[in-house]
């Protein structure tokens with residue numbers, strides 16, 4: 001695992017969203033595959049591993065070819081917005097309904113985890129909307145826009161949002177907002193559930209504040 005988007009959002013809602021709004025199909029874990037376009041260097045060595053995408057399945061090169069099925073497959077032409085629509089929006093909606101939600105990316109080095117989660121670094125350096133932004137920014141944008149919308153139409157009362165940023169690498173957890181905070185431990189508690197001990201949590205109330213968190217803590 002390289003990165004994750006967690007809901008540090010607590011909310012009390014006067015009316016909870018419907019199952020359709022939270023995309024609740026009763027499944028608590030969903031797995032999507034995103035296919036990265038092969039680079040020129042990779043194509044010079046071999047043809048692409050993925051032979052074709054068929055709905056939620058991919059057929060990969062092997063003898064004989066093998067098929068794998070996921071909750072969804074985002075092909076190599078998929079946009080950052082399509083990835084958000086398939087993966088991020090449902091998690092954001094259920095966080096607003098008071099459920100915990102996480103988005104994890106998993107894959108070997110160079111697979112596209114950072115691209116999918118964050119997008120290029122210069123796509124998040126200004127507040128101006130940038131198509132290249134990844135799930136993390138899009139979920140924050142979605143959550144704060146929804147909180148504002150619900151506040152304006154009187155359908156929600158109070159929300160608190162906290163940001164954390166951690167890395168798990170070789171079984172070691174590091175707090176990316178306080179990098180000297182290394183070797184953190186995962187604990188479980190009856191009221192808090194599973195949590196990372198000593199992980200910093202920064203309260204934020206807008207997308208602009210959330211964007212400031214990494215630099216504010218540097």
Ligand SMILES: Nc1ncnc2c1ncn2[C@@H]1O[C@H](COP(=O)(O)OP(=O)(O)OP(=O)(O)O)[C@@H](O)[C@H]1O
Nearest residue numbers: 002035036037107108109110111112113114115116
């Ligand atoms: N869907 C995509 N479309 C176009 N380019 C992509 C896509 N996914 C990844 N890339 C490009 O592939 C390269 C590797 O991607 P990225 O850095 O996100 O991999 P990573 O899984 O985070 O790697 P590492 O584990 O080594 O940090 C980057 O240049 C990135 O811009």
